[in-house]
Amino acid sequence: xxxxxxxxxxxxxxxxxxxxxxxxxxxxxxxxxxxxxxxxxxxxxxxxxxxxxxxxxxxxxxxxxxxxxxxxxxxxxxxxxxxxxxxxxxxxxxxxxxxxxxxxxxxxxxxxxxxxxxxxxxxxxxxxxxxxxxxxxxxxxxxxxxxxxxxxxxxxxxxxxxxxxxxxxxxxxxxxxxxxxxxxxxxxxxxxxxxxxxxxxxxxxxxxxxxxxxxxxxxxxxxxxxxxxxxxxxxxxxxxxxxxxxxxxxxxxxxxxxxxxxxxxxxxxxxxxxxxxxxxxxxxxxxxxxxxxxxxxxxxxxxxxxxxxxxxxxxxxxxxxxxxxxxxxxxxxxxxxxxxxxxxxxxxxxxxxxxxxxxxxxxxxxxxxx
Amino acid sequence: xxxxxxxxxxxxxxxxxxxxxxxxxxxxxxxxxxxxxxxxxxxxxxxxxxxxxxxxxxxxxxxxxxxxxxxxxxxxxxxxxxxxxxxxxxxxxxxxxxxxxxxxxxxxxxxxxxxxxxxxxxxxxxxxxxxxxxxxxxxxxxxxxxxxxxxxxxxxxxxxxxxxxxxxxxxxxxxxxxxxxxxxxxxxxxxxxxxxxxxxxxxxxxxxxxxxxxxxxxxxxxxxxxxxxxxxxxxxxxxxxxxxxxxxxxxxxxxxxxxxxxxxxxxxxxxxxxxxxxxxxxxxxxxxxxxxxxxxxxxxxxxxxxxxxxxxxxxxxxxxxxx
Numbered sequence: 001x002x003x004x005x006x007x008x009x010x011x012x013x014x015x016x017x018x019x020x021x022x023x024x025x026x027x028x029x030x031x032x033x034x035x036x037x038x039x040x041x042x043x044x045x046x047x048x049x050x051x052x053x054x055x056x057x058x059x060x061x062x063x064x065x066x067x068x069x070x071x072x073x074x075x076x077x078x079x080x081x082x083x084x085x086x087x088x089x090x091x092x093x094x095x096x097x098x099x100x101x102x103x104x105x106x107x108x109x110x111x112x113x114x115x116x117x118x119x120x121x122x123x124x125x126x127x128x129x130x131x132x133x134x135x136x137x138x139x140x141x142x143x144x145x146x147x148x149x150x151x152x153x154x155x156x157x158x159x160x161x162x163x164x165x166x167x168x169x170x171x172x173x174x175x176x177x178x179x180x181x182x183x184x185x186x187x188x189x190x191x192x193x194x195x196x197x198x199x200x201x202x203x204x205x206x207x208x209x210x211x212x213x214x215x216x217x218x219x220x221x222x223x224x225x226x227x228x229x230x231x232x233x234x235x236x237x238x239x240x241x242x243x244x245x246x247x248x249x250x251x252x253x254x255x256x257x258x259x260x261x262x263x264x265x266x267x268x269x270x271x272x273x274x275x276x277x278x279x280x281x282x283x284x285x286x287x288x289x290x291x292x293x294x295x296x297x298x299x300x301x302x303x304x305x306x307x308x309x310x311x312x313x314x315x316x317x318x319x320x321x322x323x324x325x326x327x328x329x330x331x332x333x334x335x336x337x338x339x340x341x342x343x344x345x346x347x348x349x350x351x352x353x354x355x356x357x358x359x360x361x362x363x364x365x366x367x368x369x370x
Numbered sequence: 371x372x373x374x375x376x377x378x379x380x381x382x383x384x385x386x387x388x389x390x391x392x393x394x395x396x397x398x399x400x401x402x403x404x405x406x407x408x409x410x411x412x413x414x415x416x417x418x419x420x421x422x423x424x425x426x427x428x429x430x431x432x433x434x435x436x437x438x439x440x441x442x443x444x445x446x447x448x449x450x451x452x453x454x455x456x457x458x459x460x461x462x463x464x465x466x467x468x469x470x471x472x473x474x475x476x477x478x479x480x481x482x483x484x485x486x487x488x489x490x491x492x493x494x495x496x497x498x499x500x501x502x503x504x505x506x507x508x509x510x511x512x513x514x515x516x517x518x519x520x521x522x523x524x525x526x527x528x529x530x531x532x533x534x535x536x537x538x539x540x541x542x543x544x545x546x547x548x549x550x551x552x553x554x555x556x557x558x559x560x561x562x563x564x565x566x567x568x569x570x571x572x573x574x575x576x577x578x579x580x581x582x583x584x585x586x587x588x589x590x591x592x593x594x595x596x597x598x599x600x601x602x603x604x605x606x607x608x609x610x611x612x613x614x615x616x617x618x619x620x621x622x623x624x625x626x627x628x629x630x631x632x633x634x635x636x637x638x639x640x641x642x643x644x645x646x647x648x649x650x651x652x653x654x655x656x657x658x659x660x661x662x663x664x665x666x667x668x669x670x671x672x673x674x675x676x677x678x679x680x681x682x683x684x685x686x687x688x689x690x691x692x693x
Binding site: 085333 | 393510546627
């Protein structure tokens with residue numbers, strides 16, 4: 001007799017209860033606290049803030065633990081919360097030139113005003129597993145030199161003095177920056193909109209696309225003009241006040257790629273820019289973003305669009321991991337109504353095919369007999 | 371999605387903030403004003419994944435009020451997991467009354483089906499849409515497809531349907547079958563089986579379509595022409611079943627095939643669970659008892675099934691039946 005497998009409310013509730021149990025794991029192991037995650041898994045928290053587009057370490061840490069460490073799930077949790085928040089206004093553009101820099105490296109100049117500052121980087125560590133970490137030993141306090149009095153101008157500004165690099169930002173004066181979280185995406189996009197989409201785009205996806213440009217699919221000859229990580233001030237213009245009101249500081253990673261450009265019908269030979277900016281500390285993401293940004297400027301600069309990384313609709317439509325994971329994973333939802341319709345069609349076409357084959361075979365036999 | 375009680379995160383009535391609801395309502399109104407036209411809207415992340423009906427949920431969240439009665443179905447059924455989950459969501463964030471009764475609902479959110487019970491004026495049917503663009507699989511670029519709609523250039527779609535006929539002898543589209551709305555826009559009816567297409571034509575209910583991931587809303591106002599694309603010599607036809615529902619005996623309804631065992635035993639039952647249960651609960655319905663048992667007999671047959679077991683395809687009337 002007919003017993004359909006149907007998911008009732010009880011089944012869902014039980015599944016969630018089991019999930020909560022598995023999330024907590026062995027009860028004899030102390031439960032994670034949010035501050036532990038925010039402090040000790042800081043780069044994971046940064047990624048969640050960056051791709052979740054919400055600068056809040058505590059909520060990001062909560063999302064990480066709630067998602068059992070699944071980054072895309074955590075990003076999703078943060079996005080679904082952020083989207084419900086009312087919008088009070090837009091901050092003034094941040095000045096990364098005035099950043100409280102913790103790390104700043106340039107690959108184009110050996111030395112430059114403000115110097116090279118390595119900061120907390122994995123770059124020269126030997127990737128040897130460290131058993132002492134497992135033992136939970138004490139960690140030495142860092143040595144830090146006092147902040148430089150010297151200003152730390154952005155490398156792109158240094159290059160700009162010589163006129164060898166295109167001007168920064170060519171938006172018309174009356175251009176109001178868009179907001180991809182409030183307005184529908186429409187192609188083709190202005191660069192500000194595209195950069196917003198890239199900044200919350202999936203790290204892995206942008207990394208692979210950026211990598212593809214290096215391997216010859218829309219090669220754009222990049223140099224890291226500069227990467228800087230540190231805190232920038234946020235300010236808000238309040239109509240009633242004659243000055244901008246400081247809101248606090250956020251930590252960001254900025255990457256300025258400098259790309260060689262031989263010139264085209266539209267632009268003279270010069271260096272061009274690719275730009276990356278993300279919340280928190282993530283050089284990989286900022287660099288990948290800068291490579292993609294430059295690749296996506298192909299038509300603006302009069303280059304042929306020949307590779308995936310240059311194709312705005314392709315890149316931007318598929319860079320959002322919350323969208324991507326949703327649509328891929330939705331395939332596990334029931335589709336039996338549609339499947340039934342297809343099943344019927346295939347059966348019908350199959351029957352016709354077999355009838356035809358049988359007829360052919362009979363005919364062949366007849367011919368052989370004759 | 372925890373919340374209300376703690377102060378770390380709280381949510382508005384029906385989850386979305388009021389600014390967002392206004393934005394979505396504007397998109398809906400525009401959609402109603404231009405039937406079948408896909409209105410871009412700034413879709414929000416929802417607390418369920420893209421692909422789970424975020425477009426439909428946003429539409430429902432924007433139009434629902436405290437006095438509404440909500441029904442949610444997936445594959446025609448009220449008790450499939452996702453329908454249960456979306457219903458529970460609105461019970462939680464909007465505290466509205468929910469029902470499985472098609473006639474009693476003021477808003478029906480659906481995935482992949484239109485209820486068998488005919489809808490009435492005042493009801494709103496909200497569809498969850500994965501890919502709103504009917505031309506998408508013919509032309510992947512949004513910039514191009516928008517142009518094609520603007521110029522009413524639908525030749526490509528007709529060529530596709532014609533190629534189907536040339537290759538397969540029939541139009542090989544069984545669900546998400548394209549329709550023309552009010553003689554102007556070609557529209558994707560969402561992945562409902564084409565069986566449901568005629569129900570959209572001049573329906574007294576308002577039909578709203580939400581595609582969250584693709585950020586589009588479109589609408590079919592009440593009593594609007596919705597015509598499935600076809601050719602004079604290959605007229606549009608819906609699937610018909612040559613056996614009734616094995617549980618309630620209903621005919622001319624869409625049926626699901628249920629596999630009973632691993633010997634090819636199967637039976638066909640109503641996809642619309644509310645419709646089926648109503649009929650079974652109604653003493654005046656002539657009950658059909660034979661099929662379920664028949665299938666049971668099949669199940670107990672020890673012989674290995676032959677490929678010819680399904681000699682009678684349950685559907686008929688697919689496109690080119692004459693041959």
